[in-house]
Amino acid sequence: MQRLLLAIVILLAALLLARDPYVEKADAFFLDWLLRNTQASRDHVPLTVVEIGDGPIVETQPNQNAPESSAGSRISGGISPLEFALFFQAILEYKPTVVAVETLLKWRERDKDQEQVFLDQAMRVPKLLLSAELTSTPDPDALPTEIPGFVHVSGRRGDLPTFTGIQRQPDEDLRLISSLGYVNLPNETATRVPLLFNYRGEVIPAFALQAFLTWARIPMSEVQIEVGSHIALP
Structure with a gap:
């Protein structure tokens, strides 16, 4: 009987400590440390990350600042379509399976004359993944865009x-030759970002997960998801 009471007291104390903000911060710090210092148990995905400039560009009106992007996303305004085209031309020599561009490709009006040069190179990419941004406050006059989600979700x-x-999102001519991944990363940390979003009731992949599924050739209909627990791949 005494052991049972002791176990109940310990359980209640643990529940109270779990709700303490200092304990939560310590737990998050330990988890971040664990993620940084734990080696992956399986082979890594063959991935090369290339950063092309850091200047924000987005088409704006005179005397108007570029709109702020969500955490983790950028706008491709400081780099011209010609520069991206030259980059694509160079990396195609390495025969990449998938080219994923996290920077939002939304060209400025003055760069429109170079867009066809970029399209010619982009169409040579085997699988092209481009980024787009979601919002929780859409234009009420705009028609809602349907995004296919995962089928097996609990x-x-x-x-x-x-x-x-x-x-x-990119212009229509770019969307026709690519697929889209979404780069909204609320509450981003150095070690953890969301892999899933809830879009109008559908569970859709974030940019990183979409890139992996594209590389692995896994259709979304074969992915099993339990929100808050795991993502099971075939």
Whole structure:
């Protein structure tokens, strides 16, 4: 009987400590340390990360500042379509399976004359993944855009970052030769970012997960998801 009471007291104390903000911060710090210092148990995905400049560009009106992008996303305004085209031409010599561009490709009006040069190179890429941004406050006059989601999903979808519209995306001619991944990363940390978003009731992949599924050739209909627990791949 005494052991049972002791176990109950320990359990209640643990529950109280778990709700303490200092304990939560310590737990998050330990988890971040663990993620940074734990070696992957399996082979790494063959991945090369290339950063092309850091100047924000987005088409704006005179005397108007470029709109702020969400955490982790950038706008491709400081780099011209010609520079991206030259980059694509160079990397195609290495025969990449997938080229994923996290920078939002939204050209300035003065660069429109170079866009065809970029399109000619982009069409040579085997699989091209471009970025787009979601929003929770879409234009009420705009028609909602449907985004296909995962089929096999269980768990609380309300715990995921929720969006109801598309804020920015590449022009239609680029969308026709590519697929889209979404780069909204709320509450981003150095070691953890969301892999899933809730878009109008559908669970959709974030940019990084979409890039992996594209590389691995895994259709979304074969992915099993339990929100808050795991993502099971075939």
